[in-house]
Amino acid sequence: MEKIALITDTASDLSDEMLSRYNIKILPFRIIYKDKEYKDRFEIKPQQVYDNFVNEIPTTSLPSVDDMEKLYKNLEEEGYTHAIAIVLSTGLSGIYNGLKVVSEEHPEVKTFIFDSKSISMGEGAQVLHCAELIEEGKTFDDIVEEIPRFYNKIHLFFVVGTLTYLKKGGRIGRVSGTIGELLHIKPIISPDTDGVYIQYDKVRGRKQSIVRLKEIGMEILNKHRCKVYIMHGDSEEDAKNFYEEFSKLPNISSISFGGCISPVSGVHSGPGLVGLVLVEDD
DSSP states (O other), X not given: OOOEEEEEEGGGXXXXXXXXXXXXXXXXXXXXXXXXXXXXXXXXXXXHHHHTTTTOOOEEEOOOHHHHHHHHHHHHHTTOOEEEEEESOTTTOSHHHHHHHHHHTOTXXXXXXXXXXXXXXXXXXXXXXXXXXXXXXXXXXXXHHHHHHHHTTEEEEEEOSOSHHHHHTTOOTBOOOHHHHHTTEEEEEEEOTTSOEEEEEEEESHHHHHHHHHHHHHHHHTTOOEEEEEEEESOHHHHXXXXXXXTTSSSEEEEEEEEEOOHHHHHHHOTTEEEEEEEEOO
């Protein structure tokens, strides 16, 4: 009989409640300062990262090989026969390849690793869907077949306070903004089908960027009934105001205020992020 483990990383922004409810295994990225290294989310909180930007902008790295090895040893000890991992976009991180190497050293646990091509609740929603399928008793093969189909239902968009942090961290993707920054042009950013950030649209000014974010969401809701997740990065007031406005729209099956994104994501996006994720209902 199959016993399927579900694995993700801290960039998925799943709550402790969801991780516990579905027994989701989570791998922490690493936040690296000159004098100390922290496990993302477990040893450092988002606000600590933002508050310390004035002193130092840290670098980030993959979950350690030791953490991955320990995870697989625990899976073997707990009798898991299969594992499904849904991880941060390969357009933003090398975790997919790192976990693939480790999983191949543990053939006793048959593993499928899926590139979410997304981040935050764009990734997290895929993990939750997989968790529900496991809970329903779906087979490993059935779930593996379903995951890519579900990916196509995900829409993620966000705005940031400044592009400085995305550029510094090398996560700027196909978003251009050097001259735009001087003109107060604000891009609406979204991952493309390769999981790389692109400029979905652009407007002038912070206020208009949030207005445009709402309009983009409305365009999708006009076509599909959706679950909605709203996140922020050191921009709680703007995100809560956005949540209040967006929650009044029709064709929303559920809406969640997910709170602050993970520290590792905050390092690269900087303060001022407001994010919107829509998941088409079946």
